[in-house]
Amino acid sequence: MLEIKNLRASVDNNEILKGIDLSIRAGEVHAIMGPNGSGKSTLAQVLAGREAFAVTAGAVTYQGRDLLAMPPEERAREGIFLAFQYPVEIPGVSNLYFVRTALNTIRKQQGLEELDAMDFLALAKEKMKLLGIDETLMGRPVNEGFSGGEKKRNEILQMLVLEPKLAILDETDSGLDIDAVRIVADGVNALRSAERAILVVTHYQRLLNYIIPDHVHVLYNGRLVKSGDKNLALELEEKGYSWLEQGAAA
Amino acid sequence: MKETMISDSSMQAGRGRSQAPAVERELKPPGTRPESAVEEFVAQDYKYGFYTEVEQEVIPPGLNEDIIRLISSKKGEAKFMLDWRLKSYRRWLTMEEPSWQNVHYLPIDYQKIIYYAAPKPKAPGPASLEEVDPEIIRTFEKLGIPLEEQKRLAGVAVDAVFDSVSVATTFKEKLAELGIIFCSFSEAVQQHPELVEKYLGSVVPHSDNFFAALNSAVFSDGSFCYIPKGVRCPMELSTYFRINARDTGQFERTLIIAEVGSYVSYLVGCTAPMRDSNQLHAAVVELIALDHAQIKYSTIQNWYPGDKQGRGGIYNFVTKRGKCLGAHSKISWTQVETGSAITWKYPGCILQGDHSIGEFYSVALTNNYQQADTGTKMIHIGRNTRSTIVSKGISAGHGQNTYRGLVKILKGATGARNYSQCDSLLLGDKCGAHTFPYLEVKNSSSTVEHEASTSKIGEDQIFYCRQRGLSNEDAVSMIVNGFCRQVFKELPMEFAVEAHKLLGVSLEGSVG
Numbered sequence: 001m002l003e004i005k006n007l008r009a010s011v012d013n014n015e016i017l018k019g020i021d022l023s024i025r026a027g028e029v030h031a032i033m034g035p036n037g038s039g040k041s042t043l044a045q046v047l048a049g050r051e052a053f054a055v056t057a058g059a060v061t062y063q064g065r066d067l068l069a070m071p072p073e074e075r076a077r078e079g080i081f082l083a084f085q086y087p088v089e090i091p092g093v094s095n096l097y098f099v100r101t102a103l104n105t106i107r108k109q110q111g112l113e114e115l116d117a118m119d120f121l122a123l124a125k126e127k128m129k130l131l132g133i134d135e136t137l138m139g140r141p142v143n144e145g146f147s148g149g150e151k152k153r154n155e156i157l158q159m160l161v162l163e164p165k166l167a168i169l170d171e172t173d174s175g176l177d178i179d180a181v182r183i184v185a186d187g188v189n190a191l192r193s194a195e196r197a198i199l200v201v202t203h204y205q206r207l208l209n210y211i212i213p214d215h216v217h218v219l220y221n222g223r224l225v226k227s228g229d230k231n232l233a234l235e236l237e238e239k240g241y242s243w244l245e246q247g248a249a250a
Numbered sequence: 251m252k253e254t255m256i257s258d259s260s261m262q263a264g265r266g267r268s269q270a271p272a273v274e275r276e277l278k279p280p281g282t283r284p285e286s287a288v289e290e291f292v293a294q295d296y297k298y299g300f301y302t303e304v305e306q307e308v309i310p311p312g313l314n315e316d317i318i319r320l321i322s323s324k325k326g327e328a329k330f331m332l333d334w335r336l337k338s339y340r341r342w343l344t345m346e347e348p349s350w351q352n353v354h355y356l357p358i359d360y361q362k363i364i365y366y367a368a369p370k371p372k373a374p375g376p377a378s379l380e381e382v383d384p385e386i387i388r389t390f391e392k393l394g395i396p397l398e399e400q401k402r403l404a405g406v407a408v409d410a411v412f413d414s415v416s417v418a419t420t421f422k423e424k425l426a427e428l429g430i431i432f433c434s435f436s437e438a439v440q441q442h443p444e445l446v447e448k449y450l451g452s453v454v455p456h457s458d459n460f461f462a463a464l465n466s467a468v469f470s471d472g473s474f475c476y477i478p479k480g481v482r483c484p485m486e487l488s489t490y491f492r493i494n495a496r497d498t499g500q501f502e503r504t505l506i507i508a509e510v511g512s513y514v515s516y517l518v519g520c521t522a523p524m525r526d527s528n529q530l531h532a533a534v535v536e537l538i539a540l541d542h543a544q545i546k547y548s549t550i551q552n553w554y555p556g557d558k559q560g561r562g563g564i565y566n567f568v569t570k571r572g573k574c575l576g577a578h579s580k581i582s583w584t585q586v587e588t589g590s591a592i593t594w595k596y597p598g599c600i601l602q603g604d605h606s607i608g609e610f611y612s613v614a615l616t617n618n619y620q621q622a623d624t625g626t627k628m629i630h631i632g633r634n635t636r637s638t639i640v641s642k643g644i645s646a647g648h649g650q651n652t653y654r655g656l657v658k659i660l661k662g663a664t665g666a667r668n669y670s671q672c673d674s675l676l677l678g679d680k681c682g683a684h685t686f687p688y689l690e691v692k693n694s695s696s697t698v699e700h701e702a703s704t705s706k707i708g709e710d711q712i713f714y715c716r717q718r719g720l721s722n723e724d725a726v727s728m729i730v731n732g733f734c735r736q737v738f739k740e741l742p743m744e745f746a747v748e749a750h751k752l753l754g755v756s757l758e759g760s761v762g
């Protein structure tokens with residue numbers, strides 16, 4: 001589904017990704033772990049099409065297409081979803097209206113009929129129930145005045161409504177208490193299927209107790225320095241990241 | 251009360267602010283390549299710029315007492331009207347065009363303007379719709395304002411003004427059953443001279459300011475509305491202004507009187523053809539609310555804004571003011587200003603009655619080379635009077651947007667309260683936002699609050715929307731509409747939808 005080859009990216013001439021190779025197939029869950037500043041969020045944002053990052057080398061193929069040539073909205077319409085680490089506030093725009101507009105834009109692309117307000121509300125309510133989200137959240141402006149936990153749950157809610165093919169979660173667990181982590185994990189697990197792939201970017205192993213990954217990769221100083229199965233995450237939890245330094249320096 | 255305290259010539263003096271004199275605007279070529287999402291979004295064509303070929307009656311250009319007598323005689327006016335016009339003209343001759351506003355334009359040659367242009371009537375006397383030139387009916391239909399009975403917007407009565415005259419007023423008879431008078435200003439002068447004589451100039455005196463004096467001398471038509479005691483007007487009343495003829499100015503007057511305990515919601519829309527030359531629109535609107543009466547006045551101003559290089563467009567110099575004459579009366583102004591090359595207007599409220607309420611909700615958008623200097627005046631005279639000001643300015647392209655507002659609390663206004671909020675949103679880095687709030691408080695028991703913010707539309711916000719599948723245009727439109735929500739929710743439903751669309755249209759191409 002996603003093929004990343006020798007991807008290099010920089011911001012303000014400062015190279016952050018220094019040659020990433022990664023292959024994700026449909027049905028798989030991959031986790032990318034790494035210390036602060038290793039380039040995890042950059043990778044997530046580059047895949048989503050953030051223009052602040054300049055891709056200087058490499059190629060990314062998504063469902064057989066050149067992903068890097070697609071503008072962000074086209075990537076979204078083709079099924080790529082990024083759960084933001086810092087969800088953005090849009091004052092005056094109701095969450096309900098925002099998510100419905102997004103869904104209908106994507107449905108249009110897929111040749112499906114747009115959902116009217118009533119049908120959409122029914123769908124949103126079902127997903128909100130699953131995530132234990134207070135229904136009043138939908139009537140409020142997008143992320144405005146939301147608590148940190150509400151913002152993250154709102155991302156997962158959007159993900160469940162939009163049903164992406166490739167979901168990228170950028171540190172969705174950070175700043176959440178254990179109950180909230182479990183709710184987020186339930187949401188992600190509900191989305192798991194043979195046609196979808198999920199890329200979880202996280203600093204901590206904790207989330208991976210609830211979302212069991214097929215593959216775990218360690219990102220260190222702009223490179224994937226180690227890959228393994230779910231046990232690698234446990235190993236990292238135990239040893240921390242410092243032991244990787246020697247490997248990375250080589 | 252001295253006139254200068256409330257007149258629209260009064261925002262100039264003694265504020266220690268030197269204003270650049272009106273000079274020729276520097277026109278720069280437009281950017282060859284849109285640099286950001288915002289710029290690309292802001293460039294889109296004006297959709298109402300067509301011209302209608304009709305047989306016209308046009309008087310020679312220029313202004314003198316003979317021209318004023320000619321206009322008055324064309325209207326078959328009583329002597330009190332002619333006298334008032336001449337008094338205004340003589341006053342105007344002694345006045346100077348204001349230069350304190352933060353807008354720049356070439357001097358206007360008042361002798362080159364045509365002060366009266368009207369489609370030729372097919373038969374003398376008041377025209378029924380069958381007698382209106384079908385071209386004109388088609389014009390309004392094209393603008394989304396059907397005048398024919400079966401196509402009328404349900405629940406909205408329309409007075410359609412074409413250049414210098416009102417061509418049709420819908421639902422007149424139905425409203426008359428409730429005692430509501432809704433007609434053209436000319437008809438009011440004929441049919442209800444006592445009301446006109448009593449209230450004309452009672453809120454905006456003929457000497458108020460340069461443009462109001464000019465209007466008082468030459469105004470040719472407009473709308474008149476009278477809501478009798480205790481009547482709640484069952485439909486939205488509206489006037490649609492269309493400038494069509496070349497080289498003419500449009501000078502209309504609106505007078506709305508809400509008797510004790512009555513309610514009316516009034517709407518105004520306006521458009522004009524695309525031309526390379528500038529045209530002047532200098533209107534006056536007066537609202538009077540008696541005890542417990544309520545007037546809600548909404549404007550969607552979409553005059554031709556000029557082209558992308560700043561050529562052409564309407565000069566919109568307008569004086570709008572409401573007087574809360576009675577206790578517990580309320581006047582609300584809601585305006586969405588997206589058109590005109592220059593907008594100069596300060597719809598205000600004189601809060602004379604105790605416990606009266608004034609409100610001003612504004613969205614002003616300037617794109618390309620548009621300039622807006624707009625805001626409000628809230629004059630608190632009565633006890634426990636309250637006012638609310640919410641102003642949202644959006645600047646794109648090379649647009650310059652100024653909020654100018656006066657809150658004045660007089661000695662007797664015990665317990666008066668004001669809340670002002672002025673927010674500016676910048677799209678791109680060649681536009682400007684300016685805020686000039688004036689506060690004059692002479693009563694220590696009053697409360698005045700002012701909040702202001704300026705923000706640039708965030709790349710973060712745009713990216714967030716695009717990541718959810720929205721196009722660049724839709725993202726900016728959504729963010730801008732969200733920014734304006736506080737104002738849009740004050741508009742009547744159908745017009746909120748219009749405003750929403752209009753904002754998208756006026757901004758399209760400004761993002762990149």
